[in-house]
Structures are given as structure tokens and as C-alpha cells.
Amino acid sequence: MSRKILIIMPRWSEKSLWGVMGIRFPYLSLTTLAALTPPDMEVRIIDENVEAIDFDSRPDLVGISLLTPLAPRGYEIADQFRLRGVPVVVGGVHATMMPEEAEEHADAVVIGEGEILWPEVVADFIQGGLKRYYLTDRRAPLNALPLPRRDLLRQGAYLFQNTLQTTRGCPNDCDFCSVTTFYGNTYRFRPVAEVLREIGGLKGNLLFFVDDNIIGSRAYARELFEGLKPLKKRWVSQATLNISREKELLTLARDSGCLGLFVGFESLTQEILNDLGKPFYRVAQYETAIRRLHDHGIGIQGSFIFGNDHDPPDVFSRVVRFCDQNRLEAVLFSLLTPFPGTRIFHQLLKENRILHFDWEKYDMNHVVFRPRGMEPAALEKGFFEAYKKVYSSTSLLKRLIQSGKSLFLFGPMNLSMRRAWK
Ligand code: SF4
Structure with missing residues (x-):
């Protein structure tokens, strides 16, 4: 048996x-x-x-x-x-x-x-x-992996049935992120031919590449996007804003069916980005970068972190205004969360600022450490109010009015977030 x-x-x-x-x-x-x-x-x-x-x-x-x-x-x-x-x-x-x-x-x-x-x-x-x-501290090679058993998923339960991964690891090592600790500080790649073969056998037109940064290697991304073009699929993924500096890559992403990218802006204060280990992001270039993605018909889910040591008192309203003015098609706010294995975890532990280890609350919606600039309750209140504002009808209208072909994706996403925060 x-x-x-x-x-x-x-x-x-x-x-x-x-x-x-x-x-x-x-x-x-x-x-x-x-x-x-x-x-x-x-x-x-x-x-x-x-x-x-x-x-x-x-x-x-x-x-x-x-x-x-x-x-x-x-x-x-x-x-x-x-x-x-x-x-x-x-x-x-x-x-x-x-x-x-x-x-x-x-x-x-x-x-x-x-x-x-x-x-x-x-x-x-x-x-x-x-x-x-x-x-093991070895990293799994990404070639010759068996095809994920999507046939075992509950049919109809997901917006995207087709989640795929083409790369793993990240050389950037941001303070709050455990990707580097878990997956290593170099990129590993699945051979493009294997990825395309897998996609060729998938039902449905929508793909979600769950990579942490799909453009980590320009050469790999170029090869992947070229290969995707004839398949006529539509896809979303995560990427750093660096994609906006590379016109050819941006055009290729669009032509290969990219509908939207998740981008971690994290903060509108340069000093905070530097503290978080993301000095390669320049706040002064955010607006231009967003415009370039939009000009290529690529929607953006922007992610921001609240609770940083140098957050100004008006951080919540500033970020909401930024999202509205720059028409970010979807928005994800997180409270800084010291996940085990991250540098921020060790730092806050050393500073005796971690409030508890009730892991259920380590969901980026609860304050689990003592922030510097405000009381934990004020941080949580500001966070909730910012979410409500960014998913209010007024904000939805401002952010989505010109979203074009990506509306069918970002529309339901916004409605779902709005319902969650009501
Ligand atoms: S947040 Fe993104 S860029 Fe930073 S280490 Fe994690 S995966 Fe890399």
C-alpha cells in the first residue's frame, strides 16, 4: 500500500x-x-x-x-x-x-x-x-527541477494558478530582509530554456514570477524576456527600480507581457534608505523612475515601511500623497518587522527594543518593537489610517484612473485590499 x-x-x-x-x-x-x-x-x-x-x-x-x-x-x-x-x-x-x-x-x-x-x-x-x-548550507541548483505539482492545488482558489521562480538569492542584503540569509548573496538562475518549456505547458495566460528581483542579472532577464515574447503571456513579478534606467530592458519587459512590478520603495527619506541597507536607491529619482515604468504600460505595486528610526512625524501623509500623485496602481504598507535571521532583528535585540516574540504578530501589520520617533500605539494608528486613506475611493480614483490594460489586475487587488482595511 x-x-x-x-x-x-x-x-x-x-x-x-x-x-x-x-x-x-x-x-x-x-x-x-x-x-x-x-x-x-x-x-x-x-x-x-x-x-x-x-x-x-x-x-x-x-x-x-x-x-x-x-x-x-x-x-x-x-x-x-x-x-x-x-x-x-x-x-x-x-x-x-x-x-x-x-x-x-x-x-x-x-x-x-x-x-x-x-x-x-x-x-x-x-x-x-x-x-x-x-x-544543509548548500544552495539548491535550479536546473533540472521537477515541475511543480500544480495539479494538486485547489482549482479556482487563486488569482494566479501559475507561480514560477526563475532566480534565487540577492546580493543586496537589506537590513530587514531574510532573502540573503536564507537563499545566499549571489543570484542563482534556472536555465531559461527550462523556464520557457514549463510555461509552454501551463494553462492560462497569467504568470507570477515570485523572484525577489527578476532583473538581478540583466543578461538573464534579457534572455528570459526575449524568450517570453512569442509565448504571448502576461506576467507580474518583483524588481528593483534599476529597471527604469535601462530603456532596452524596460521595452523588452513590456513586449514580453509585463503588466506590473512589485517595487520596494521602502521610504521617502534618503537617510532611512541608507540605514536600511538600500543606499543604491535614490529618493530624488523615484518620480522619474515611476514615470518611465508607466510610459511603458507597466503598473506598480509600491511597498513602503513605517517605523524607521528617522521617520518624520508626517511620514504617513507624505507617503499617501506620494502614492496618489505618482499613481501607484497598488500599495503595500508594512510596519518594520525584525524577522529572525535579519540584521534588524539582531540590532533591535541588542538594543533591547523587541517587545515580544509573539510570532503571529510578526505579520508587518503589528508593532513588535519599540520605535524611536513615536509610541508603538501612535505608529500602529498612523499605519492603519494611512492604509485606509490609500484605499479610500478618492485615492483609488487618483491612482487607477490611467492604469490602462493593467486595470484588470490592479482593480481586483485594490478592491480586495480596500475590503481588508475597512
Ligand atoms: S529587500 Fe529586495 S533588494 Fe533587499 S535584500 Fe531583500 S530581496 Fe534583495
């Missing part, structure tokens, strides 16, 4: 913006681990954000992917299965950064990239000898 493996992404708390947002994206980690599971095993994935868990379904092994704000729920799930005698393996960024904590709720902890360690975990499980820890 084939053994049953269940791979789970825990749900977001309803107290978090992410828990009440209507729009969802499938987690590539689940479909990738499923693809790496031997074919003679029966594998299921459950994204608890779109589907409930049946704790009495009697899988033989459960794997849980842990992001920091989802860790408490992940531990509850693990405890429930273990109570029923089902062994549990946890992995992901949070388990890698906090392995001793994760171990209290699991039979095995995966520290490092799952692509390298999951096959070993499954092999040990089959032979009845799970180890307590699976550890």
Missing part, C-alpha cells in the same frame, strides 16, 4: 491583513516539495488559507512549511497530528532560523533549502529512521 504524505501551509490569522484579503497566490514551496516526493507515494497538499485540514485523515507523514507569522498556527497543526500518532516534519525560513523552537513541535526539522533535503527526509521516513535535524 502506498504511503500518504500531506504537505501543509498554515493559514494566516484573521487578525492579520493577509488573513482577510480575498486574493490568494499558491505557495510554490508546497507544489515543489510535492514534485520532489517519490511517485510511488500518495502526496496531497493543503494550503489552509483556501482549504480546511482534516486532522483525522490519517496521513503517514506530515510536512509543514513555516513562515514566521504562520509558525504558531503551524505548531498547533503539528501538535494535533502528533497527538494522533502522525510524525511531523517542519521546514521553511522560520524553522531554519529558529530550529530549537521548531523542534519542540516536530519529529524532524529541516534547516536550509527543501529541494536539497526533502528527498533525504522522505527516504529516511520510508526506512523508519527520521533524524531530528536535516541540515
Whole structure:
């Protein structure tokens, strides 16, 4: 009889913006681990954000992917299965950064990239000898990866069924970001031919490249965009604003179907960008950069962080005004959050400014450290009010009125955010 493996992404708390947002994206980690599971095993994935868990379904092994704000729920799930005698393996960024904590709720902890360690975990499980820890500091090569098991996703539950990754790692190492710690400080690439082959077999026209910076290597991005052109797909991804300086790349992105990019502006104060480890961004160039992307028909989801040590008192209204005036098609505000494994975590810990380790509140919507310029309550209030303003009807109208062909994407996104913040 084939053994049953269940791979789970825990749900977001309803107290978090992410828990009440209507729009969802499938987690590539689940479909990738499923693809790496031997074919003679029966594998299921459950994204608890779109589907409930049946704790009495009697899988033989459960794997849980842990992001920091989802860790408490992940531990509850693990405890429930273990109570029923089902062994549990946890992995992901949070388990890698906090392995001793994760171990209290699991039979095995995966520290490092799952692509390298999951096959070993499954092999040990089959032979009845799970180890307590699976550890690697090697980085998974991105060539010859099996195709993610999208067939296991709940159909119709996601805005984009097709999430893909072409690159991993980042050389920039911003203070608040764990990408470099987890994925390394150099870029790794999937061969473009493999990416295009995968895309050729996908249903649907929309793609979401979940890369942290799709233009990290200009040469790679150029090759990818050239290859995408004949496929006539539409896609979104994340990129640094550096793309705006390269006219040829921008044109290629547009011609290959780019509808929108997530851009981390973070702050409108240069000193803060320098402090955050992003001195390569120049606030003075933001408006020109945005205009260039818009001129190429590329919409922008702009991201800003509140709670920085040098935030001016009027930071909230300044940022909302900037978003309106520059017609950012979607906006994401975050409260500075010291995720384990980031430099800001160690700095705030040293300064004794971390208020608690209630991970559920490490969702970028709650103040979890003592800010410098204002009281925690004032920071949280300003943050909520800024969100309400930027998703008010007046702001929506200003930001979306000229969004053209990307409206079909940014329209629902804005409505979903607006509903979440009402
Ligand atoms: S925030 Fe973006 S640019 Fe900075 S380290 Fe993370 S992935 Fe790299």
C-alpha cells in the first residue's frame, strides 16, 4: 500500500491583513516539495488559507512549511497530528532560523533549502529512521527541477494558478530582509530554456514570477524576456527600480507581457534608505523612475515601511500623497518587522527594543518593537489610517484612473485590499 504524505501551509490569522484579503497566490514551496516526493507515494497538499485540514485523515507523514507569522498556527497543526500518532516534519525560513523552537513541535526539522533535503527526509521516513535535524548550507541548483505539482492545488482558489521562480538569492542584503540569509548573496538562475518549456505547458495566460528581483542579472532577464515574447503571456513579478534606467530592458519587459512590478520603495527619506541597507536607491529619482515604468504600460505595486528610526512625524501623509500623485496602481504598507535571521532583528535585540516574540504578530501589520520617533500605539494608528486613506475611493480614483490594460489586475487587488482595511 502506498504511503500518504500531506504537505501543509498554515493559514494566516484573521487578525492579520493577509488573513482577510480575498486574493490568494499558491505557495510554490508546497507544489515543489510535492514534485520532489517519490511517485510511488500518495502526496496531497493543503494550503489552509483556501482549504480546511482534516486532522483525522490519517496521513503517514506530515510536512509543514513555516513562515514566521504562520509558525504558531503551524505548531498547533503539528501538535494535533502528533497527538494522533502522525510524525511531523517542519521546514521553511522560520524553522531554519529558529530550529530549537521548531523542534519542540516536530519529529524532524529541516534547516536550509527543501529541494536539497526533502528527498533525504522522505527516504529516511520510508526506512523508519527520521533524524531530528536535516541540515544543509548548500544552495539548491535550479536546473533540472521537477515541475511543480500544480495539479494538486485547489482549482479556482487563486488569482494566479501559475507561480514560477526563475532566480534565487540577492546580493543586496537589506537590513530587514531574510532573502540573503536564507537563499545566499549571489543570484542563482534556472536555465531559461527550462523556464520557457514549463510555461509552454501551463494553462492560462497569467504568470507570477515570485523572484525577489527578476532583473538581478540583466543578461538573464534579457534572455528570459526575449524568450517570453512569442509565448504571448502576461506576467507580474518583483524588481528593483534599476529597471527604469535601462530603456532596452524596460521595452523588452513590456513586449514580453509585463503588466506590473512589485517595487520596494521602502521610504521617502534618503537617510532611512541608507540605514536600511538600500543606499543604491535614490529618493530624488523615484518620480522619474515611476514615470518611465508607466510610459511603458507597466503598473506598480509600491511597498513602503513605517517605523524607521528617522521617520518624520508626517511620514504617513507624505507617503499617501506620494502614492496618489505618482499613481501607484497598488500599495503595500508594512510596519518594520525584525524577522529572525535579519540584521534588524539582531540590532533591535541588542538594543533591547523587541517587545515580544509573539510570532503571529510578526505579520508587518503589528508593532513588535519599540520605535524611536513615536509610541508603538501612535505608529500602529498612523499605519492603519494611512492604509485606509490609500484605499479610500478618492485615492483609488487618483491612482487607477490611467492604469490602462493593467486595470484588470490592479482593480481586483485594490478592491480586495480596500475590503481588508475597512
Ligand atoms: S529587500 Fe529586495 S533588494 Fe533587499 S535584500 Fe531583500 S530581496 Fe534583495
